Amino acid sequence: MEHIFITDVAPRDGLQSQAVTVSTSNKLRLIRALADAGVRSVEATSFVSPKAVPQMADAAEVIAGLRFLESETGLRTSALVPNIKGLERATAVGAREIAVVISATKTMNLKNINMNLAEAEENCKATLHAARASGLATRAYIAVAWECPFEGVTDPDTVVRLAAAMRVAGAGEIVIADTIGAAAPGQVAALLRVLAQSIPLDMLAVHFHDTRGMGAANAYAALEAGVRRFDASVGGIGGCPFAPGAAGNLATEDLVMLAHQCGFTTGINLDVLLLAVDMSEAFLGRPLGGRSMPWLRNRQQQRVAQGS
Template sequence: MKNWPNAVTIKEVGPRDGLQNEKTVVSTEDKIAWINQLSRTGLKHIEITSFVNPKWIPPLADSLEVAQGIERVEGVTYSALVPNLRGLEGALKADLDEVAVFMSATEAHNKKNINKSIDETFPVLKETVDQALQAGKIVRGYLSTVFGCPYEGKTDVKQAVYVAQKLFDMGIHELSVGDTIGVANPAQVYEVLEELLKFVPAEKIAMHFHNTRGTALANVLASLDMGITTFDGALGGLGGCPYAPGASGNLATDDLLYMLHGMGISTGVDQGLMIESAKFIENRIGRPLPSHTLQTVRATCE
């Protein structure tokens, strides 16, 4: 308990990472309404969309309309994923606060996800980061398959650290460390963070867990022990990875809030408002979302 922080930052990625892999395409109007709800929950960071070619991620084809249509709330950082300079153009046109670049720690997943080798990806991202920084934007980096890959198995820690260092050298302000297929366990979390923390401070690392095997919250606890205070979550447990077969939803933000608040760790987020927002998007998706919190709410209502 001595290692647990007093406060944690939650970054909501549901509108992007959650909706990108849903079979039901949510209307532009409902996406905007949902993000507007999230903006009033106390969240300080919302990843709202992805400026990726619609051919690859059809559910987010309306990225510019969404980004331009939301109501901006003071104190909330609005972010979008961008793969390259073309994607950056859309984010700059929408005048978002932050952009996020992404790549994988493993060659096979990177080629499947980006259609480039790891070494081929570096110059593309460097050019994008440079242009974003010149435009006065904050740049976040996503590193996928840090703990395991659907094509290569367990990821070599040294390989993940190598790619992470390259991303920081480009000028990103924060790295989101991804358990893309939900295979990580607390021992792996300790192992990876021990290496990452040798060259970058804990405040520059965020953890991005998936709950495929039910270990996401255990991995959060391990991360807290290592001094990490920033976590990604998707409300209701939305999402997955289109290029990672079998990857189930992200760590549910509402479950994460329940655990943290019960531990006496502040987030600044209103859990009641988040549950109402979860019900809204669950209704629009048209299927029960997997978070334990929502299951409890449904059982209580019944």
């Protein structure tokens, strides 16, 4: 059985746009619940401006609070950093792994971080260099890799060029991200085929959103293309609960079920993972769960009824 490696991004990508504030201790509880389910990597927080993303204002406390869990369980926990200053805040509290984000279009970088593409690229390279110099593990996101909300379909050549540049700059993992959930599986397969010509497959990860209901199909296309590293978010947390049509990330439970049925191991126990969904629902005060959740809940109830 082949293994796939899942990074749960709910504590960062999932929570960052939620209107309900989740306390630091509840974030740490959620991360522990994910570790209990067998998740081996979590994107824990983001050292961005607390004014821009109030939900991430406790980034330092979250990273500091994870130290015991990391050493106890070997859990990988990463923190997103927007620049060198964010990196310094992360290293000051003992972060061991960081992630940088570059968007593959000019407009998305301008809207997101007020830099053009060349400036954003230099910023990410400098941050990666500094992180490697400090001995940190690193991930680099290539955002809007398939489609940009401002520029439409993304140029694959730009994605390939940026991925190569991030690798040279020291990124240990290159995460190809469908930030707005616009890709279809044929497009996923096509881009990954091209990327695999210049980036080793075991350095590539994919990050899908489920906006159009094609998250699981895209994950399957990536599996077929040989990718074995996936981002996902427990309960499908993510997106904006107030924006119609803006669904969350590909749900971890959907990815795990698909992977197991396709003959891959994940190390994750689906029944225990449901406890992390329950916990997230309590924290956010609304129903959560991926596309498979009604079926998973039903199976759970039947098992309870049968006493098995």
